[in-house]
Amino acid sequence: MSTTAVGPSPGLSRYDAPGRPRAAVLALHGGRPQSRRRVDGRSASWRLMLGVTRDLAHQAHQEGVSAWTLRYRVRGWNAGDPVADARWALDELRSELGDVPVVLLGHSMGARAALHVADDPSVVGVVALAPWIEPGTPVATLAGRRLVAAHGHRDRITSAAATRAYVDAATAVAESARFVDMGGLGHYLVRGRRQWLDLARAESLRLLR
Secondary structure (H helix, E strand, O other): OEEOOOOOOOEEEEEOOOOOOOEEEEEEOOOEOOOOOEOOOOOHHHHHHHHHHHHHHHHHHHOOEEEEEEEOOEOEOOOOHHHHHHHHHHHHHHHHHOOOOEEEEEEOHHHHHHHHHOOOOOEEEEEEEOOOOOOOOOOHHHOOOEEEEEEOOOOOOOOHHHHHHHHHHHOOOOOEEEEEEOOOOOOOOOOOHHHHHHHHHHHHHHOOO
16 A cells, blocks of 8 residues: 655545556545635545545456555645645646546545546446435536445435435436445444445446446
């Protein structure tokens, strides 16, 4: 694993497959509606997704897939700051690994960012965990891509109903769009953690096969 320095720029933690990877998963963490605080190593949202990335890395490496985690510049969505950071990360990934297919794996705000940048030419699919769906979250970006969105009905931070409606809308443009009901699980991927980890790993790699 290697990590780029974080300061005024976003950062990337890399778990690269041996040799020349054939594909990659880029994980995007959650955040807050508004905050200009820098994301540092104590950020619970970033550490959560770093753990998800580490969990999937072993099987990913067996399949020739690298797994990277983005660390945003700041903690808030603000005016779409994570979108710019995610596009930067995709450019960096392409520069380092070449034009390999990429699945975006996002939690909460990270899933929202993933849906905004899914139109990147390297992206083949999105796995959205408890996504933050707002009116105006783009659907057209998923044209020709595959979407898996998972939500539990005890989530009090983001809306499972909004996710279902978004998936229904995405079926008109996406190659495929599927909603996964996580039952009585909540938002933070803590309760039922193994279920979330298994789904993240299985679906991210399935979309790259």
